[in-house]
């Protein structure tokens with residue numbers, strides 16, 4: 281898998297009660313966790329703005345709803 285320079289992360293917006301997307305810059309890439317159902321990445325371990333973070337993405341089967 282190519283190392284992404286940007287990740288379209290998804291997160292739950294409590295105020296809007298909906299999923300929101302946000303592009304995150306990747307400074308360093310440290311791997312991902314794959315979905316146990318479709319084996320696509322469901323979260324990425326990255327460094328952005330000097331901080332280590334886990335960002336969630338939508339996987340192929342959108343099991344994310346149940347996952348969070």
Ligand SMILES: [Zn+2]
Nearest residue numbers: 315318339341
């Ligand atoms: Zn999946």
